[in-house]
Amino acid sequence: MAVILLFVQLEKFQWFLKPEMLLYGGHGRLPLLTQRGFSSQGQNPSLKAAKVKLRTRLLVTLLFGGSLLGCCWYVYLEKEQKLRRHRIEQLKKVALGQGTFSLLDHTGRRRTKQDFLGSWVLLYFGFTHCPDICPDELEKMSAVVATLDQDPALPQVQPLFITVDPERDDVPALAHYVKDFHPRLIGLTGTAEEVKHAGRDYRVYATPGPKDEDGDYIVDHTILIYLISPDGLFLDYYNRMKDQEHITESIRNHIKTYKL
Amino acid sequence: MAAPNSAERKACWDARDLLWKCLDDNNDNIAACQSFKSEFDRNCPAQWVKYFTKRRDFLKYKEKLQTDGFTPAEGPQQAS
Numbered sequence: 001m002a003v004i005l006l007f008v009q010l011e012k013f014q015w016f017l018k019p020e021m022l023l024y025g026g027h028g029r030l031p032l033l034t035q036r037g038f039s040s041q042g043q044n045p046s047l048k049a050a051k052v053k054l055r056t057r058l059l060v061t062l063l064f065g066g067s068l069l070g071c072c073w074y075v076y077l078e079k080e081q082k083l084r085r086h087r088i089e090q091l092k093k094v095a096l097g098q099g100t101f102s103l104l105d106h107t108g109r110r111r112t113k114q115d116f117l118g119s120w121v122l123l124y125f126g127f128t129h130c131p132d133i134c135p136d137e138l139e140k141m142s143a144v145v146a147t148l149d150q151d152p153a154l155p156q157v158q159p160l161f162i163t164v165d166p167e168r169d170d171v172p173a174l175a176h177y178v179k180d181f182h183p184r185l186i187g188l189t190g191t192a193e194e195v196k197h198a199g200r201d202y203r204v205y206a207t208p209g210p211k212d213e214d215g216d217y218i219v220d221h222t223i224l225i226y227l228i229s230p231d232g233l234f235l236d237y238y239n240r241m242k243d244q245e246h247i248t249e250s251i252r253n254h255i256k257t258y259k260l
Numbered sequence: 261m262a263a264p265n266s267a268e269r270k271a272c273w274d275a276r277d278l279l280w281k282c283l284d285d286n287n288d289n290i291a292a293c294q295s296f297k298s299e300f301d302r303n304c305p306a307q308w309v310k311y312f313t314k315r316r317d318f319l320k321y322k323e324k325l326q327t328d329g330f331t332p333a334e335g336p337q338q339a340s
Contacts, residue, residue, distance in 0.1 A: 058281075129263045129264075129305075129307070131272075131307075131311045131312065132312075135266075135269055168263070173262065176263075176265065177263060180265065180266040185299055195318040199291070212305075212306055212307055212310075213306075214305075214306060216305055216306060216307040216310055217307065222262065237269070
């Protein structure tokens with residue numbers, strides 16, 4: 001590609017240089033200046049023909065270069081598409097997020113994974129008594145969803161929060177908690193078994209720490225935000241180091257390539 | 261026991277930041293920061309106090325590792 005560009009540049013250069021050489025024998029004058037002088041003088045037919053010829057050559061070069069660039073671009077897009085298909089195939093083989101879940105949302109309604117098929121989902125596991133990480137991550141997730149909401153060309157992304165602490169996080173506790181974040185955020189809880197099942201599907205690690213005299217404890221758990229495509233396939237994950245802008249851009253790209 | 265709401269969380273975090281700043285300014289001398297410490301204890305659940313205290317130690321250690329590098333403990337000298 002660089003070669004073509006160089007060629008085009010050279011052609012352009014010649015177009016400036018040649019009339020000057022013919023007229024003034026290459027005396028040290030600025031090419032732009034001589035060009036102006038050239039056109040104001042009586043036109044020599046052979047020079048005019050040479051100029052036209054040069055223009056034609058330039059045009060041909062541009063057309064040729066352009067079509068070559070077009071071909072390169074097409075090949076590149078084809079390759080990208082192939083890579084994307086390959087990635088999807090690989091992801092389908094990964095035993096992550098392939099299962100299902102059945103949990104109660106923060107209004108007490110039973111929700112399963114199937115209910116969210118057809119929409120993009122951002123999923124985070126945490127607990128309401130979490131000191132700093134969960135609120136930080138949920139705020140980040142909410143900000144990402146709010147930013148994507150502003151783009152009318154994009155489909156809505158559904159944020160989900162699944163508790164890893166079903167002992168304390170019942171339906172009212174979640175209803176109270178999700179209010180602080182994105183208005184569409186859905187909190188999900190269930191029995192210890194149901195919650196564990198949902199987490200296991202995403203390889204979520206969660207262990208409650210020792211209880212203090214108030215019965216309070218902290219749950220050590222996986223801090224990842226998962227991106228799930230409308231057909232329920234796990235597509236990507238974001239750790240704590242990924243900032244809001246990075247996640248937003250990444251999701252935008254996933255949505256864009258998904259449509260192809 | 262209900263989890264702290266967003267206002268309570270913010271009050272706790274603010275108290276924590278003030279205490280941490282005081283400790284930074286006073287060479288970790290807790291005696292110089294008693295008022296901040298009691299505000300911190302008052303605004304945060306006991307579990308969070310414990311958690312944040314440990315977290316500060318960890319962050320300090322991490323910072324030290326990043327600036328000074330890792331110094332391996334003096335192991336047994338190589339047998340002659």
